[in-house]
Amino acid sequence: MATTALSPATETYRRSWVLDWLTTVDHKKIGILYIVNSFIFFLAAGILALVVRSELAVPGLQFLDERTYNQAFTMHGTIMVFLFIVPILSGFGNYIVPLQIGAPDMAFPRINALSFWFLPLGGILVFSGYLFGGAAAEGWTLYAPLSNGTYSSGVGTDLWLVGLTLIGTASILGAVNFIATIFKMRAPGMTLFRMPILVWTVLTTQVLILLATPVLAAGMIALFIDRNYGGSFFDPNAGGNPVLWQHLFWFFGHPEVYIVILPAMGVVSEILPVFTRRPLFGYRAFVFATIAIGLLSFSVWAHHMFTTGQVFLPFFSFMTALIAVPTGVKMFNWMATLWRGSITLATPMLFALGFLSMFLIGGISGVMLAEPPIDFHLQDTYFVVAHLHYVFFGGSVFGVFAATYYWFPKMFGRRLNERLGKIHFALHFIGFNLAFFPMHFLGIAGMPRRIADYSPDAGWTFWNLVSTVGAFLIAISILPFLVNLVATFINGEKAGDDPWEGNTLEWATSSPPPPYNFDKLPPIRSERPVWDLRHRHDAEHPADEGAVVEGAPS
């Protein structure tokens, strides 16, 4: 009786696979489109990062002028944040969330396709500045009044604004879709507190997107009016206030940090239990911590603005420090899950453990930056660059690769090669730390961010060179990954439905899943329905407390 049978759609007519992918409304195909599209932008923005790091390797301007350098770091930041990390996590969410809640698809499949197709369009618009006199060069934060028509007259900035407004619209549509899906499409038995942690983190993330993105969109439209139609929202000469832009930007921008970190936390919380063969310690506490981070994220934006002299420091300092509490709770939960577990160090697990140890560093430097007197020294230096990369890269990107290795067998029915995966992880981990840890030293010594050049007398040369070497090592680490992808598609080991002994519903269907996902569902009596199913006859380890399995299909 607890088994739900859904009839998979039959193919009524055949069409070419190109047309099929271009017109698909299947959440799984759209998820893969998201991931592939984001990965291409990741490679492009990664090349820009290498350009930036090469210029900074030694003092002097070697092969870029200042304007080109400024365009390179602006586009690097913009693409990485808006066209890689956020959408690739949305892609995994798109693929995995309906499977994990036992749904046949997203609530609004066509809106789902629409919000994906806005992304490449917006990305091309943002990039096309290079074809029309130069891309935006004001940093990904686009601070006014540097970004107004007087100081940045190029059309690149307008294209940036139009492209990102489009991407923002896509995010808002996607958020509505995710929220509707999670609240209305769950399978019978999938109560809120039986949802996998990834679903909880995606739900919280999408609520943040829904509340924060319109504020950024409003700001971008106001800036567009300032630039093109004589507006003066941010122009001090006409009574406007440039700091207002910073308020609007960071009211979006700080929740944005949690938009990219929460789903990665969700991924790690899916992987740790599977590779320790234990439930996540403190499931409910973890859910409440996720919600608490989401709520607090709207009261901390001005910690990016401590040095403006226009914000009430104690309030924002206090709220920022408070975020360390739910984050600390999560860290303890993960540690307790490892403790006395039965740990297998497969590649997804390695990346998940990389997330734990690297995100920790970003968390500690975040608490340092939350103290205004310390922030007065470190703000806008390379310390902030180090901090944000330990969160975005050490956190989210490690989470993305963990997710890739973990769910690749589900998506394509084949397992990525473990040996190549481990080489990828080792190079990635070492390269990441070489590239970004020395940035702490540089920032503490006083090197400002976003400078094209520095004096040989400043004493910053050695660590800059080390950082550049690390950046190239990260680039090299992508090669075994690409080789792995190709080799696996050609001749990869068949995965089967459940290669990792997973806990959640996506492992109860075939790999790859059929259209509309499930022929039948196992009973859902806990947050680990597939674990319950696997251990239903296990006398020594009965199914989870409260998980009464009845009528389970054999």
Place this chain on the structure above:
Amino acid sequence: MSRLAARPRLRALLRVVAPLLVLVALAGCAMLPPTPETKQSKEVFVLYAIVLGVGAVVFVGVEGFILYSIVRYRRRDDRLPTQLHGNNTIELVWTAIPTVIVLVLFVLSTLTLNSIEARATSPRVNIEVNAFQWQWNFHYLDTDNDPTNDVSVTGTPAAPPVMVVPVGEPIHLILKSADVIHAFYVPQFLVKRDVIPVSEGRAPNTLEFTVSDVGTYAGQCAEFCGDLHARMTFRVQAMTRADYDAWYAAAASGATPAPSVSPGGTVLKITADHISYDVHALTAPANQAFTIEFTNKEAVSHNVAIYQGSTAIFHGEFITGPGTVTYSIKALPAGTYTFICDVHPIPDMTGTLTIK
């Protein structure tokens, strides 16, 4: 069985961890800021050391725990570990731990903040810091309300300015921007403050510090401000009060530059707007004095300077628009010269001057 098996593993772990600890200690040194050189920054340094110490303990504790767990609890057989879902007591305790840590740090940081942000009642040295794309002007305010005889230092990217201040007394800075947002930052003072263009009637940011030691300290703009952001450097030179007084008197006596304008034959016209010249190629007769009529249409400081190769022939007076200035140029031998804005040496503000 597992305990015995764990021993050699532990020793191996220790062998890996010991050099790591040395590395962490070395990194710890590089994690300390520059020697603080002001009264305020010495307090910040103490706060920083405390926060860093707490952070280091958390770092070593958590990373150690993770490494230990990975080694100690590797999967050895098919037996399932205990299925532990949670424990309310433990979870309450570990919610309390970070709460207490951040509350203590918040109190400490707020005390430090109040102390370093305290303002002197009547500081003797008041300097208006005027930031512009892409340099600084330091304008020493005096009491006679006559700006023409004030000491004022303007830098160029090639020759950054020096702010001379006395040690042991509060220095009061008024931070004004002519264009975009900049930030005044001296690493050895462990402080920066944004220099924000404000609309009329709004007070600009201020910053106060008391330098403790004689010396010269490098500083630069810390808020990204456009093309030549990296070249917005300056220095702060701290000296004794007596030396400062002598410097100030000398600077004040020479602070009245008299631009001499004498009309010549050829008149070249250059207009600057949107940080760009309207012309990029000009011609003038050889061996004959001429004048340049330079119009600056925007509220950004510009000038026209003439170079042959890297040798400066002429530096025009800086003008903040809208306004016009006439430069007299002495007779030049035939050849190709470069005219450029000293403040904005970018392609848009560079041109070729042909003398024939």
